[in-house]
Amino acid sequence: MIIKNLEVKHETIPLKVPFKTALRTATEIESVEVIITLENGITGRGAAAPTYVITGDSLESILAALKGPIKAAIIGRDVKEFQLLLQSVQSCCVGNTSAKAAADIALHDAYSRLIEVPLHTYLGGKKTLSTCMTIGVDTPEKMTKAAKSAVADGFQVLKIKVGANPELDIERIQKIHEAIPSYIKLRLDANQGWRAKQAVQIIHEMESRNFNIEFIEQPVPSYDLDGLKFVTNRVSTLIMADESLFSVKDALKLVAGRYVDLLNIKLMKCGGINEAWKIASIAEANGVGCMIGSMMEPCFSVGAAAHFAAAHPNIHYFDLDAPLWLDGDLDVLTYHRDQVILSALPGVGDVQTTFQGIKKDAT
Known part of the structure; x- marks a missing residue:
């Protein structure tokens, strides 16, 4: 089953309250989503977020790695060559672990959707x-x-x-x-x-x-x-x-x-x-x-x-x-x-909205 396309999107998601550590204070995250599409129309999703002070990855570097060497490494290849594809993602560029994680997740999501089982x-x-x-x-x-x-x-x-x-x-x-x-x-x-x-x-x-x-x-x-x-x-x-x-x-x-x-x-x-x-x-x-x-x-x-x-x-x-x-x-x-x-649905799961969040005055 050939991988026909890879798309990348991003959005800014605010946090309910600031997240403070010894390294940084965050009030929002930059969410990067990658979507790979197989020739039969099945899609696989992955996601990442830049964390300068830990991974060194920026929004720009994640987008560039996904649109550049990672996309080139998997487009046109059969998703059933699963382990080889995962190796290609890791070897196509140095560093860029967040971008590689997003692609790896998308491949796992697509493959488990293809065989119609939850990822776990x-x-x-x-x-x-x-x-x-x-x-x-x-x-x-x-x-x-x-x-x-x-x-x-x-x-x-x-x-x-x-x-x-x-x-x-x-x-x-x-x-x-x-x-x-x-x-x-x-x-x-x-x-x-x-x-x-x-x-x-x-x-x-x-x-x-x-x-x-x-x-x-x-x-x-x-x-x-x-x-x-x-x-x-x-x-x-x-x-x-x-x-x-x-x-x-x-x-x-x-x-x-x-x-x-x-x-x-x-x-x-x-x-x-x-x-x-x-x-x-x-x-x-x-x-x-x-x-x-x-x-x-x-x-x-x-x-x-x-x-x-x-x-x-x-x-x-x-x-x-x-x-x-x-x-x-x-x-x-x-x-x-x-x-x-x-989720009990195939892959990582489809979009759901049921949750119980933390309180606004948590910190």
């Missing part, structure tokens, strides 16, 4: 998914208010952004911990905001206060792998790599060297579902668990990530709340409290 069925599984809710970095008072709101909305795991002001981080977590039920689990994401020795000191203090922390993401800069290992080896809390992990080669190094306890896989960083599957399998072979994460990105790409997470046996943690921050209709995913419900 094609990938081989369907586990139950529940997401954490992210609490953006802010004053301790505003973060506490957001945490209480998320718990009231039914979220049992909170991902707390820290690192923008390390001196305040312990106070932030202390106030949140005091304001929510003791069974609520916390995940901390420093977004590279601490130094190695500083991270060890902060984590030791948090451990002494029994904050019910499940794990801590990327406490040190992405390039400081020695610092990452320094922290991992000196604290009891599990440490997860995020910005230090982009490629399969990164995964090999991180797990072989025991730099971290866990990996956070994001389609926009690694280049799509096929590469994500390889990373999760490498980690599984080395006894390292994985989380599926998401940027501030379109619902469709998060939906594709959710299908992948539902199928791969080594995805144990789920961070799929990004669509709940978008000020607009959701497609392909339905949320009920903290549960993430996949």
